[in-house]
Amino acid sequence: MPEYQLYCFAQSGNSYKVALMLSFVGADWAPIFVDFFGNRDTRSQPYRADVNEMGEAPVLVHKARKLSQSGAILAYLAQRSGQLGGRDEIERYEIQRWILFDNHRFTAHLATHRFLTVFAKAGDPAVIGFLRGRVKSAFAIVENHLTATEFTVGSTATIVDISMCGYLFYPAHELWFDLAAEYPAISAWLGRIKALPRRAHPHDLMPGHPLADA
Amino acid sequence: MPEYQLYCFAQSGNSYKVALMLSFVGADWAPIFVDFFGNRDTRSQPYRADVNEMGEAPVLVHKARKLSQSGAILAYLAQRSGQLGGRDEIERYEIQRWILFDNHRFTAHLATHRFLTVFAKAGDPAVIGFLRGRVKSAFAIVENHLTATEFTVGSTATIVDISMCGYLFYPAHELWFDLAAEYPAISAWLGRIKALPRRAHPHDLMPGHPLADA
Numbered sequence: 280m281p282e283y284q285l286y287c288f289a290q291s292g293n294s295y296k297v298a299l300m301l302s303f304v305g306a307d308w309a310p311i312f313v314d315f316f317g318n319r320d321t322r323s324q325p326y327r328a329d330v331n332e333m334g335e336a337p338v339l340v341h342k343a344r345k346l347s348q349s350g351a352i353l354a355y356l357a358q359r360s361g362q363l364g365g366r367d368e369i370e371r372y373e374i375q376r377w378i379l380f381d382n383h384r385f386t387a388h389l390a391t392h393r394f395l396t397v398f399a400k401a402g403d404p405a406v407i408g409f410l411r412g413r414v415k416s417a418f419a420i421v422e423n424h425l426t427a428t429e430f431t432v433g434s435t436a437t438i439v440d441i442s443m444c445g446y447l448f449y450p451a452h453e454l455w456f457d458l459a460a461e462y463p464a465i466s467a468w469l470g471r472i473k474a475l476p477r478r479a480h481p482h483d484l485m486p487g488h489p490l491a492d493a
Numbered sequence: 494m495p496e497y498q499l500y501c502f503a504q505s506g507n508s509y510k511v512a513l514m515l516s517f518v519g520a521d522w523a524p525i526f527v528d529f530f531g532n533r534d535t536r537s538q539p540y541r542a543d544v545n546e547m548g549e550a551p552v553l554v555h556k557a558r559k560l561s562q563s564g565a566i567l568a569y570l571a572q573r574s575g576q577l578g579g580r581d582e583i584e585r586y587e588i589q590r591w592i593l594f595d596n597h598r599f600t601a602h603l604a605t606h607r608f609l610t611v612f613a614k615a616g617d618p619a620v621i622g623f624l625r626g627r628v629k630s631a632f633a634i635v636e637n638h639l640t641a642t643e644f645t646v647g648s649t650a651t652i653v654d655i656s657m658c659g660y661l662f663y664p665a666h667e668l669w670f671d672l673a674a675e676y677p678a679i680s681a682w683l684g685r686i687k688a689l690p691r692r693a694h695p696h697d698l699m700p701g702h703p704l705a706d707a
Contacts (some may be wrong), residue, residue: 333594333634348590355586372569376562380547382597405617420547 283308286330286338288315289487290398292390292446294337296349297356298484300441302477304360311340312486316398349445350378353438363438373432377439385421388413389446397453411455418462425464429471436475444472448480497522500544500552502529503701504612506604506660508551510563511570512698514655516691518574525554526700530612563659564592567652577652587646591653599635602627603660611667625669632676639678643685650689658686662694 283301287294287310294313301308313321313336320326322334331338331347339346339355346352354375357364365371392410395402421443424431431439447469451458459466472478497515501508501524508527515522527535527550534540536548545552545561553560553569560566568589571578579585606624609616635657638645645653661683665672673680686692 332638333598346586346590348593350593351586351590354589372560372565375568376560376565379562379564379593379596382593383601384547387597387601403617403619403623405619406623409617409620409623424546 281307281309282341284311284340285309285485286311286313286336286340287485288313288336289482289485290449291315291336291485292386292393292449292481293335293349294485295448295481296442296445297337297339297352298481299444299478300353300356300363300438302479302484303441303475304356304362305477306356306360310485350382350442353378353442357438363436363441365432365437370432370437374437374439377431378442380417380420381439381442384413384417385443386445388417393446393449393453396455418465422462422464425468430468436472440468440472444469448473495521495523496555498525498554499523499699500525500527500550500554501699502527502550503696503699504663505529505550505699506600506607506663506695507549507563508699509662509695510656510659511551511553511566512695513658513692514567514570514577514652516693516698517655517689518570518576519691520570520574524699564596564656567592567656571652577650577655579646579651584646584651588651588653591645592656594631594634595653595656598627598631599657600659602631607660607663607667610669632679636676636678639682644682650686654682654686658683662687 283306285294285297285301285308287298291313298310313326315321315336321331321336327334330345333347335347337347337349337352339352341355346355354364365374388410392407392414395407395410421431428434430436431443447458447465458469497520499508499511499515499522501512505527512524527540529535529550535545535550541548544559547561549561551561551563551566553566555569560569568578579588602624606621606628609621609624642648644650645657661672661679672683
C-alpha cells in the first residue's frame with residue numbers, strides 16, 4: 280500500500296492543492312475516488328461518519344490518521360518532507376496568513392461561484408453577482424501583491440502558491456473574465472508555477488466523473 | 494509603550510478574537526482604534542499601504558512587525574506565550590484545521606451576513622438567504638462536533654475556541670434564529686468560554702464607534 284492515500288476527485292480544486300503537493304515532493308501516494316457527482320457525496324452521512332465530519336474533500340490518509348482541510352494538510356506535508364514550507368519562522372508565518380486569506384477570500388468565493396455556475400447550473404443572479412464582487416476584491420489584492428514578488432512569500436514556490444493556484448488551472452471558460460488581460464501579475468505567477476518540475480494538471484493527478492466533464 | 498498594539502474596533506469579531514487572546518494570556522497591550530464606520534476604512538488606500546495590504550482588521554503590532562489574519566496571530570501568540578496552543582503535535586494539527594474551517598465556513602458567512610444586515614443594512618434578499626443557508630450548514634457541523642466534546646479540540650480551551658466564538662458574544666438580536674434553542678451544544682460551549690478567567694465582552698476590550706451601536 281502506498282504511504283499516503285488521498286480522498287479526491289479531479290474537479291475539486293481543494294483536492295488538487297494536496298495532489299499537487301504530493302507530486303511536487305515525490306510522495307508515494309494513490310487517490311481514493313470520491314464520487315461527488317455520483318452516489319458518494321461528501322455531504323452524505325456515511326462520508327461524514329467514516330471520512331470527514333466536515334463533509335468535504337480532500338482527506339489525506341497517513342498511517343492511522345485521516346487529515347482534512349487542505350491548508351493544514353499542506354503544512355503537515357511541508358513539515359514531513361522538509362520541502363516548500365518556507366525557510367524560517369517569518370516565512371512560515373507569512374505562508375500561514377496567506378493560506379488563511381486564500382481559504383476565506385481568494386479560493387472561497389471563486390470555488391463557490393464555479394460550483395454554482397459550472398456544475399449545479401443554479402444560483403440566483405444576485406448571488407452570482409455578489410460572489411463575483413468578492414472574487415474581484417480578492418483578486419485585486421493578490422494582483423497587487425504579485426506585482427512586487429515572484430512567488431507569494433519569498434523568491435521560490437511554497438505551499439501557499441500551491442494553495443492559491445488550486446482553482447486556476449481549470450478551463451478558462453469557467454471564468455467570466457479574461458485572467459491574462461485583467462490580472463497580468465497573477466497570470467505570470469501561474470506561468471511560473473506551471474513551469475515547475477512535476478507540475479501536473481488536475482485531471483492527470485486525480486480520477487474524475489465523466490458526467491462532470493460535459 | 495506596551496509590548497503589543499492591536500488595530501481593532503469593538504464591532505469587529507475578528508479583532509475580538511485577538512483581543513480576547515491577549516486578555517487570556519495576560520499580555521501587556523493597547524488597542525489602536527480603527528474607525529471602520531468613520532473616515533479610516535480598512536479598505537482605504539492609506540490603510541492598505543501603511544497597515545495591511547489585505548485591507549482588514551485586526552493587525553497586531555509586535556516590535557517592528559505588523560501581523561494580520563486572526564488565525565495566524567492566534568498561533569503566534571500561543572507559541573510566544575506557551576498558552577492555549579494545544580498539548581502536542583496532534584492537537585496543534587486539529588486546532589489548525591478547525592481554525593481553517595472557522596475562517597472559511599463558520600465565521601466567514603456569519604460575519605458577512607452580520608455586516609450586511611446589521612451595519613450596511615443592504616444586501617439582496619437572495620444573497621441574505623444564500624448566506625443563511627451557508628451559516629446553518631456550518632453551525633450544524635459544529636453543533637454535532639460539540640455534542641461529544643467540552644471544547645473544540647481536547648478537554649480545555651484553546652485558540653480555536655477563541656477563534657470560533659468571535660462573533661457569538663454580540664447581541665442575540667443580530668442573529669435571525671434562537672441560538673440556545675436550535676444549537677444547545679454550541680450554547681453550552683459558549684457558556685464554558687464565558688466562565689473562563691479574564692473573559693471580557695468585545696466592548697470592554699476594544700474601542701467602538703458610537704454610530705455603530707445605534
